[in-house]
Amino acid sequence: MVETSGDIVKGVGRCMPNRTRLINYYWQRTRRNKLAVFGLAFIIFLIALAAIGPLFTLDPTEANFEETNMPPVRFTIEQSVYNIETDDFTTTKISGTWKHPLGTDSKGRDMLAMIVSGARVSLLVGLIATGIAIILGTIIGVVSAYLGGWVDNALMRFTDVMMTFPFFLLLVLIVFIFGPSLAFIVLAIGLTGWTGIARLIRSESLSLRTREFVVAAKALGASDNRVVFRHLIPNVISLIIIMATLSIPGVILAEAALSFIGLGDPTVPSWGIILESGQHTLETAWWVAVEPGIMLFLTVLAFNFLGDGLRDAFDPKSNV
Amino acid sequence: MSNVILKVSELKTYFFTRRGVVKAVDGVEFELRHGECLCLVGESGCGKTVTALSILRLFDSPPGKIVDGQISFDSLNLTECSSKQLRQIRGKDIAIVFQEAQSALNPVLTIGDQITEQIKLHLPLDSNRTRDLAITLLSDMGIPSPEKVMSYYPHQLSGGMKQRVLIAMSLSCDPQILIADEPTTAVDVTIKAQILDIFRELKAKRQMSTIFITHDLAVVAEIGDRAVVMYGGKDVETAPVSEIISNPKHPYTIGLIDCLPDIAESGERLVSIPGTTPNPLDMPTGCTFHPRCPEVMKICSQKEPPETAISKEHKVSCHLYT
Numbered sequence: 001m002v003e004t005s006g007d008i009v010k011g012v013g014r015c016m017p018n019r020t021r022l023i024n025y026y027w028q029r030t031r032r033n034k035l036a037v038f039g040l041a042f043i044i045f046l047i048a049l050a051a052i053g054p055l056f057t058l059d060p061t062e063a064n065f066e067e068t069n070m071p072p073v074r075f076t077i078e079q080s081v082y083n084i085e086t087d088d089f090t091t092t093k094i095s096g097t098w099k100h101p102l103g104t105d106s107k108g109r110d111m112l113a114m115i116v117s118g119a120r121v122s123l124l125v126g127l128i129a130t131g132i133a134i135i136l137g138t139i140i141g142v143v144s145a146y147l148g149g150w151v152d153n154a155l156m157r158f159t160d161v162m163m164t165f166p167f168f169l170l171l172v173l174i175v176f177i178f179g180p181s182l183a184f185i186v187l188a189i190g191l192t193g194w195t196g197i198a199r200l201i202r203s204e205s206l207s208l209r210t211r212e213f214v215v216a217a218k219a220l221g222a223s224d225n226r227v228v229f230r231h232l233i234p235n236v237i238s239l240i241i242i243m244a245t246l247s248i249p250g251v252i253l254a255e256a257a258l259s260f261i262g263l264g265d266p267t268v269p270s271w272g273i274i275l276e277s278g279q280h281t282l283e284t285a286w287w288v289a290v291e292p293g294i295m296l297f298l299t300v301l302a303f304n305f306l307g308d309g310l311r312d313a314f315d316p317k318s319n320v
Numbered sequence: 321m322s323n324v325i326l327k328v329s330e331l332k333t334y335f336f337t338r339r340g341v342v343k344a345v346d347g348v349e350f351e352l353r354h355g356e357c358l359c360l361v362g363e364s365g366c367g368k369t370v371t372a373l374s375i376l377r378l379f380d381s382p383p384g385k386i387v388d389g390q391i392s393f394d395s396l397n398l399t400e401c402s403s404k405q406l407r408q409i410r411g412k413d414i415a416i417v418f419q420e421a422q423s424a425l426n427p428v429l430t431i432g433d434q435i436t437e438q439i440k441l442h443l444p445l446d447s448n449r450t451r452d453l454a455i456t457l458l459s460d461m462g463i464p465s466p467e468k469v470m471s472y473y474p475h476q477l478s479g480g481m482k483q484r485v486l487i488a489m490s491l492s493c494d495p496q497i498l499i500a501d502e503p504t505t506a507v508d509v510t511i512k513a514q515i516l517d518i519f520r521e522l523k524a525k526r527q528m529s530t531i532f533i534t535h536d537l538a539v540v541a542e543i544g545d546r547a548v549v550m551y552g553g554k555d556v557e558t559a560p561v562s563e564i565i566s567n568p569k570h571p572y573t574i575g576l577i578d579c580l581p582d583i584a585e586s587g588e589r590l591v592s593i594p595g596t597t598p599n600p601l602d603m604p605t606g607c608t609f610h611p612r613c614p615e616v617m618k619i620c621s622q623k624e625p626p627e628t629a630i631s632k633e634h635k636v637s638c639h640l641y642t
Contacts (some may be wrong), residue, residue, distance in 0.1 A: 001586050073608075111568075115432065146379075148382075148551070149382060152527035181414075196624055211423055212420055212423040212424040213423060213424050213425055213426045213427075214423075215378055215427075216416070216424040216486075217426070218410065219376060219411065220410060220411035220415070220438045220441065220489065220490070221407050221409075221410040221412060221438075221441050221442060222411075222437075222441065223407060226441075230429075230437065231426050231429075234428045234429065235426070235427070235428055237428075253578070
């Protein structure tokens with residue numbers, strides 16, 4: 001194999017020379033796409049929310065049985081409460097209060113606090129799993145294309161096998177074996193999600209490696225490591241950025257889907273977990289399920305818009 | 321001879337493809353003397369570039385393989401060197417300038433990044449001195465405001481500038497041998513003249529030993545000391561340039577020279593050698609040139625012609641002279 005782990009760390013550093021002007025250029029191109037800018041703005045808002053939001057909200061784990069199923073602010077619902085003294089149901093009107101702007105769930109937990117801490121979990125899941133997938137996919141793709149021959153064959157057949165493996169079944173299996181731990185779920189999503197990326201990166205690198213600058217770099221005495229990290233990877237970095245942006249929502253949704261069918265990590269309040277807890281009270285407290293649902297919807301939309309915008313910006317053939 | 325610094329003998333580089341064995345280089349022999357400019361001349365597909373790539377083993381392997389022959393440099397046989405040894409020679413002792421400057425520069429790195437990278441690879445200099453050296457190299461190549469050019473990306477430079485940047489890069493470690501693979505083919509005539517000037521100056525000032533690959537006999541006449549005419553992966557004639565131009569022996573060389581437009585005879589149709597370069601998968605037997613040769617004899621299709629010395633410096637492989 002071409003690299004050891006130490007070389008990879010050095011290599012990643014080498015991929016990042018000062019390219020502020022290029023970033024500026026692509027930002028100018030991306031900016032022309034309004035939806036992409038909206039996406040980016042929402043993602044930045046989300047990151048800020050996840051980073052500093054929990055400092056300002058209530059404790060998302062604190063149950064309060066005096067204030068269960070409170071609707072969001074400006075909403076009023078009728079609630080039937082069993083009165084033990086009269087042995088009868090009394091219907092009362094409950095309005096949302098500013099103490100719980102997004103209402104509370106059936107255990108009286110503050111929805112806003114849960115959504116905010118859920119943002120943190122869902123974003124982390126998306127970023128870490130995508131990070132694992134991108135690093136694996138890039139290295140496998142580039143090495144496969146660069147070395148060619150039997151290495152390429154072996155790696156690509158392995159990729160094929162991974163692709164045909166039903167990913168959801170694997171996740172269910174992992175949860176079944178190791179228990180519903182978020183770390184394992186993230187790892188599993190990352191370790192299975194690299195296949196498409198590897199293929200794309202490989203096909204791009206295949207055409208790059210025959211370009212003369214690769215031969216020129218070798219003619220100047222560059223090692224394989226150097227060619228891969230300094231010359232090939234920087235040339236596929238636009239592809240990597242696009243793939244990363246487009247795969248994050250998939251990962252977030254996968255985690256949410258797992259949680260929704262009850263295979264999520266119950267100790268960590270991700271949006272999927274909240275959504276799942278909300279489905280039991282959908283008739284009495286619809287907001288518990290709807291609020292994380294809207295957040296998931298917006299987040300996935302924002303990443304997709306940004307990904308599309310970046311793809312157009314990085315495509316030299318398109319004139320957006 | 322003691323001043324020979326690179327000797328290529330019986331070099332055979334084959335490409336083993338699915339459709340058969342491509343004998344791109346099939347027994348080339350030449351020597352490069354210190355301080356001379358040796359030209360490799362021939363049509364497209366005659367193995368000039370593969371010969372150059374073979375010296376530093378830069379072709380893709382597989383499918384390419386040096387199956388036979390020796391490349392002696394500095395008491396080393398380059399065909400038997402480990403890839404690590406070779407890596408140290410590449411760029412430091414033997415440097416290559418490629419044909420298309422556009423594609424030989426990495427589009428996502430600045431000129432400065434690429435030129436300093438090359439220096440850092442071979443010379444133990446700190447980053448300030450590396451930068452200074454890079455700027456000196458660029459200004460030596462006649463690049464205006466080199467400090468600025470250092471932060472440019474390749475697409476911001478013209479073709480001629482890029483070619484100069486490439487030459488500057490290849491000279492950065494003061495190599496003993498410079499291999500130039502058609503450096504004047506992809507540029508227009510004014511740039512061509514300037515680049516030829518650079519090579520002439522290199523020879524005069526640094527006594528650079530150069531292997532200059534070209535298909536353009538006019539360029540050969542202008543800067544070459546000796547020339548090796550290649551056809552079908554073999555060297556067919558080797559002689560000093562003046563001898564090649566005034567007294568060509570091999571029918572192929574004669575044909576090449578006849579192809580040059582003559583300024584005195586206006587209105588004439590341009591002459592060309594009939595036929596095309598042979599299919600490398602299916603080389604003609606005997607002398608590979610015989611299907612196109614105006615003086616073909618019976619023996620030509622049966623036996624490969626041996627090398628004959630016309631004079632001490634003039635060698636030709638053709639049955640006409642055996």
